[in-house]
Amino acid sequence: MSYKSVISVSNLTKFYGDFKAVDSVSFTVDKGTVYGYLGPNGAGKSTTIRTMLGLLKPNQGEVQIRGVNPTKDPVQALQCLGYAPELPNLQAFFTGKQLLDFIGKIFKLTTQDRKKRIKQLLELVGLKEWENKKIGKYSKGMVQRLSIALALINDPVVLIMDEPTIGLDPEAKTQFRNLFTTLSKQGKTIFLSSHLLDEVQRICTHVGMINKGKMVFTGSIGQVLETFTQQWVVEAELEKVTKTIVSSLKKFGYVEDVKVEGNRLKIKLKEKKDLRGEISSEIFKQKGVILSLNLHKITLEDAYMRALKEGQ
Secondary structure, eight states, X not given: OOOSEEEEEEEEEEEETTEEEEEEEEEEEETTOEEEEEOOTTSSHHHHHHXXXXXXXXXXXXXXXXXXXXXXXXXXXXXXXXXXOSSOOOOTTSBHHHHHHHHHHHTTOOHHHHHHHHHHHHHHTTOGGGTTSBGGGOOHHHHHHHHHHHHTTTOOSEEXXXXXXXXXXXXXXXXXXXXXXXXXXXXXXXXXXXXXXXXXXXXXXXXXXXXXXXXXXXXXXXXXXXXXXXXXXXXXXXXXXXXXXXXXXXXXXXXXXXXXXXXXXXXXESSSSOOHHHHHHHHHHXXXXXXXXXXXXXXXXXXXXXXXXXXX
């Protein structure tokens, strides 16, 4: 059976005693999506993930992974899932290849299938040259890459990861971004929890934002930036700013305000449109020389902070 939404969370509610950790959370994640699950500490991210893994039973609502409820049928649901924790604690006395083989046996893969799968995964995560080295000799980034390979040993449809790039150097982060792109192109659905908003903006196609147990936004990266953008600004650096240039720009109907800072202009727009063409034409018309012209929209961090504030 084919499912467009491989992850479906509906009205998920979970109490710890009198404390409501998750309050009527709902979202869906489609096949091939890289979905970032964002929120401050204590927002309900870990509770949501534990329920998705079948480790917690919700008080209300449900989770479905390809139509299977993990709390009711955990064995079948886990056949579709792979999980890489934030701080993987792997057995240091194993080699990477040995540990992958051991986990493959748990999933009852045949010897032939294990050999083929292990070779593919070690190449995928860039650990082929380290397959026979003890895990105790691995760097932190290598341990995290091996953790992802372990999560993929059963060829899951959904890969769930908790803070996958935290503490990694820039080179390792780039490798992870490339890996996530490759996996999504292979049809894997990636669900990751992270505090690193710059990385999420680079990696993810969609995001969900949770605060104090409630969802405050879910949608594509483009949608979240558009929803929480208050204003677009064009910043122009000129060889020389003249009063004629400033006054002519202020007369445009799409310009709300023009601020002068030395040889720079900050032009606030009334609409969320890229109007650099019209602005540059007017500056040239007024005999101005443009050194640079940039459009400033909003970062995911800006949108995140606004979403949390509006959701309070």
